[in-house]
Amino acid sequence: MGKTLQELKSIFWNMAQMCLSDIITEHPEKWIRKMYPTNGAPDWTVKDNIVFLNLSPRDDDWSRQRDTIYKAGTGTTLKRSLRT
Numbered sequence: 690m691g692k693t694l695q696e697l698k699s700i701f702w703n704m705a706q707m708c709l710s711d712i713i714t715e716h717p718e719k720w721i722r723k724m725y726p727t728n729g730a731p732d733w734t735v736k737d738n739i740v741f742l743n744l745s746p747r748d749d750d751w752s753r754q755r756d757t758i759y760k761a762g763t764g765t766t767l768k769r770s771l772r773t
Contacts, residue, residue: 698723698744705740 692700706717713720721740726732733739755772762768 694744694746698742701742701744705742709740 702721702723705721706713709717709721720738721742723742723744725741725743758770758772760768760770
């Protein structure tokens, strides 16, 4: 079953927190942000290290599979093959 965008953002946030756990030991929500603030002034200084995660749906060449072709099989199946 597919995940919602919010669920995926939480998964990536948790992974970032685990990867940075030796550096960020307290208040990870202050240092790891799910998105860049769009309104108001930032709440950090130039000396702070902030991680921004940006996860958004995107339909372009970079977000598509390039080496896979799917063709209709029998019934409700799909056949997957590598592009040659």
